[in-house]
Amino acid sequence: MRIGIVGAGHIGGTAAKLFARAGHQVAVSNSRGPATLASLVSSIGTNAKAMSTIEAVKFGEAILLALPYRKVDALPPGESFAGKIVIDATNPYSATGGVMSLGESTSSEEVAKRMPGARLVKAFNTMGWNTLASGARPAHEERLVVFIAGDDGAAKATVAKLIDEIGFASIDTGSLREGGHRQQPGSRIYGRPMTVREAKQILG
Numbered sequence: 001m002r003i004g005i006v007g008a009g010h011i012g013g014t015a016a017k018l019f020a021r022a023g024h025q026v027a028v029s030n031s032r033g034p035a036t037l038a039s040l041v042s043s044i045g046t047n048a049k050a051m052s053t054i055e056a057v058k059f060g061e062a063i064l065l066a067l068p069y070r071k072v073d074a075l076p077p078g079e080s081f082a083g084k085i086v087i088d089a090t091n092p093y094s095a096t097g098g099v100m101s102l103g104e105s106t107s108s109e110e111v112a113k114r115m116p117g118a119r120l121v122k123a124f125n126t127m128g129w130n131t132l133a134s135g136a137r138p139a140h141e142e143r144l145v146v147f148i149a150g151d152d153g154a155a156k157a158t159v160a161k162l163i164d165e166i167g168f169a170s171i172d173t174g175s176l177r178e179g180g181h182r183q184q185p186g187s188r189i190y191g192r193p194m195t196v197r198e199a200k201q202i203l204g
């Protein structure tokens with residue numbers, strides 16, 4: 001699969017490596033331009049390219065949003081995401097590190113509003129990047145969970161397959177609204193590496 005990655009820091013850079021290792025083509029992008037991503041791309045190998053953000057969005061059948069939530073307004077126009085699977089790893093932290101108040105809404109619902117037609121799945125937002133970097137396990141071992149939420153079942157199935165291919169288990173927490181709340185910062189499954197068994201105990 002072609003995966004465009006917007007934000008090539010802790011989460012985006014780590015996910016790019018894992019997706020490329022699983023055989024996918026990745027295009028990484030950041031705010032400063034492709035020239036600044038040369039060393040990341042060479043460390044990943046032939047499955048990776050650096051592009052501008054808009055090029056990475058055009059390139060991807062799936063797009064991973066791995067930039068700060070407060071920078072989402074700087075993303076390419078919403079229509080460039082139409083029809084694509086958008087994996088939203090962002091969390092609504094302010095520049096000072098506090099969790100932003102979104103009222104009844106969730107961060108992924110707010111992201112979805114600015115890209116109508118995108119097939120948005122909230123995923124990779126609850127797991128710390130260092131766990132993502134080192135926590136992959138073979139299928140026969142008890143794997144750590146990457147939670148997914150969204151309203152498009154087929155998109156969630158594709159993201160679940162990607163998660164399996166990189167060595168993690170997925171658990172569907174529900175719709176963008178309900179699952180999104182379950183996956184927000186401060187929730188019982190946020191920021192705690194856990195196996196499927198542990199996650200099911202917590203979620204009930």
Ligand SMILES: NC(=O)c1ccc[n+]([C@@H]2O[C@H](COP(=O)([O-])OP(=O)(O)OC[C@H]3O[C@@H](n4cnc5c(N)ncnc54)[C@H](OP(=O)(O)O)[C@@H]3O)[C@@H](O)[C@H]2O)c1
Pocket residue numbers: 006007008009010011012029030031032033053065066067068069071074075089090091092093124125126127128129130
């Ligand atoms: N760190 C974690 O463990 C973790 C875990 C789960 C979820 N998350 C979420 O994942 C997101 C990224 O976190 P991170 O820790 O990976 O941050 P990070 O290491 O600071 O990386 C952020 C990346 O976003 C890029 N970026 C910033 N503004 C951009 C823009 N307008 N267009 C394109 N790219 C832009 C940055 O590029 P430049 O350097 O060129 O500005 C950088 O590559 C956040 O929303 C965070 O809440 C983080």
